[in-house]
């Protein structure tokens with residue numbers, strides 16, 4: 001049985017993972033961007049904007065953008081880093097304990113010179129995506145292959161698809177329950193690593209290790225209207241809960257950092 005199928009999303013080459021139990025995930029090589037995740041129940045769990053560019057002209061609006069080596073504008077580089085707008089390589093794929101998985105790689109040599117010149121560190125990124133049952137597991141590893149340390153920040157900027165953002169309740173990210181009444185764009189440093197998100201359709205458990213922080217974002221009506229790659233009312237259908245490592249982490253030569261993330 002083929003578990004990793006070469007396909008396309010818009011104009012972007014992509015890999016579709018199909019687990020024997022029916023769980024599915026689709027990852028574009030542009031950004032190693034998980035654009036769709038369906039559980040074994042067949043239900044889509046990620047939001048992707050109908051207006052998203054799917055031609056490598058800009059980052060995909062939805063799914064799970066990989067943020068590296070900079071979060072938002074916290075640095076002098078590209079907003080949210082270059083990983084989400086770079087062409088990754090499919091490294092491997094397979095089946096493990098009933099989960100279909102694939103790993104994707106990005107290294108300095110894969111970057112166009114304009115980007116590589118601005119961030120000339122000998123890094124290697126590996127993103128592993130696995131699906132089975134109603135569970136998504138992702139793992140991001142950053143390696144320093146060079147002779148000097150480098151700092152980085154990282155996040156998995158997940159757009160959870162929800163029936164109505166106003167009904168979302170998030171527990172475990174902050175000491176208070178978070179509800180999404182209006183625009184919210186907030187960093188929660190030093191999270192416990194286990195949170196739940198409840199909607200009218202049920203609840204999900206979100207677990208993370210290595211990622212020390214979380215960011216919760218929904219643009220609300222006014223900011224959403226200003227986003228050219230989002231329909232005006234699409235903000236009602238997602239909430240981003242992002243496992244993140246925001247304080248730049250200094251990675252020593254020969255060392256690796258790994259962040260894990262699991263949604264079930």
Ligand SMILES: O=P(O)(O)OC[C@H]1O[C@@H](O)[C@H](O)[C@@H](O)[C@@H]1O
Pocket residue numbers: 059072079080157185186215217242
């Ligand atoms: O429009 P972008 O670059 O994808 O960013 C979306 C949002 O990403 C979130 O992580 C930030 O906290 C927000 O401030 C930002 O607006």
